[in-house]
Amino acid sequence: MTPERIITVATITTGEKHDGKELINLIEKSKNNVIEVEAIIGDGAYSEKENLDYCNENEIKNVSKLSKMVTHGNSKRNDDFEYNKDAGMYVCKTGHMAIKKTLQKGNEHNNYTEVDNYFFDVEKCKHCPFKNGCYKEGLKTKSYNVTIKKDIHLNHMDYMKTEEFKTIYKERYKIEAKNAELKNNYNYGNANACGKLGITIQGATTLFLANMKIIIKLTEEKNKNIG
Numbered sequence: 001m002t003p004e005r006i007i008t009v010a011t012i013t014t015g016e017k018h019d020g021k022e023l024i025n026l027i028e029k030s031k032n033n034v035i036e037v038e039a040i041i042g043d044g045a046y047s048e049k050e051n052l053d054y055c056n057e058n059e060i061k062n063v064s065k066l067s068k069m070v071t072h073g074n075s076k077r078n079d080d081f082e083y084n085k086d087a088g089m090y091v092c093k094t095g096h097m098a099i100k101k102t103l104q105k106g107n108e109h110n111n112y113t114e115v116d117n118y119f120f121d122v123e124k125c126k127h128c129p130f131k132n133g134c135y136k137e138g139l140k141t142k143s144y145n146v147t148i149k150k151d152i153h154l155n156h157m158d159y160m161k162t163e164e165f166k167t168i169y170k171e172r173y174k175i176e177a178k179n180a181e182l183k184n185n186y187n188y189g190n191a192n193a194c195g196k197l198g199i200t201i202q203g204a205t206t207l208f209l210a211n212m213k214i215i216i217k218l219t220e221e222k223n224k225n226i227g
Contacts (some may be wrong), residue, residue: 003171005178006214007207008035012200024054039063041070041172042164052152063168066156080134081118090118090144093130098144114148182210 001007009029011022022048023046027037039061040046048065055062089098093189098118105114120142125135135142149157159165183189186206 001175001178002035003174004214004218006211007166007178008033010203010207011202012196018045019043020048021052023051027054027058027060029102031044039168041168047151047156049150052156056152059062061164061168062156064170065215066153066159069156080130090146092128092134092144094124094128096120096124098130104145116146116148120144172225178210181217182206186210 002042011026011029013022019042020190022087023040025041027040029039037060040055040063042064044065044067047062047066051064052062052138061106081090083089083137084091084123087097089101091097100118100119102119103114104117118141122135122140122142125142126133128135188203188206191199191202
């Protein structure tokens with residue numbers, strides 16, 4: 001969508017499809033429609049690694065916030081665990097070192113975020129004076145998980161702190177307003193057809209009408225200024 005709220009391109013997918021997977025396709029289609037894409041604004045679905053890489057390579061500002069899985073990891077940080085760089089393992093508050101480390105590969109559901117899992121000797125955990133809030137009785141394993149942030153994520157976290165990012169991100173309300181307009185004014189919240197083809201036709205006609213309304217309004221304002 002342009003700053004004037006004209007929708008440049010859209011895709012129709014089935015419900016289980018991940019929104020973020022459509023971003024590159026949408027940008028390429030917009031370019032084919034002779035639209036110069038300088039920035040994209042979206043939610044966390046559009047900040048997955050593939051999209052960040054694409055935007056960087058094409059000098060497009062990706063103004064979408066990273067998912068909490070990337071920024072905060074998949075568990076709460078615990079300052080009672082310290083990293084021993086010589087051993088390459090974490091050490092708990094009592095001084096016991098992890099006995100095993102595994103790498104959990106990422107997938108499309110967690111933004112391809114990789115996690116290091118450090119496992120501790122459960123027998124020692126059972127008798128630890130600090131086990132409350134750390135080890136739960138009956139568990140066969142005790143692990144401490146650390147999210148591995150890639151350079152592309154670290155760079156984007158820095159970008160999210162900039163005034164440029166914050167200023168552009170404020171424009172996201174226009175997208176939400178457009179969604180509300182389509183649902184409330186054009187009944188786009190309800191499916192009036194069956195199958196993907198029928199929904200595609202409904203979407204095309206709805207977006208055409210919404211765009212024509214904006215174009216007519218902009219044309220009238222331009223003519224008024226000329227006159």
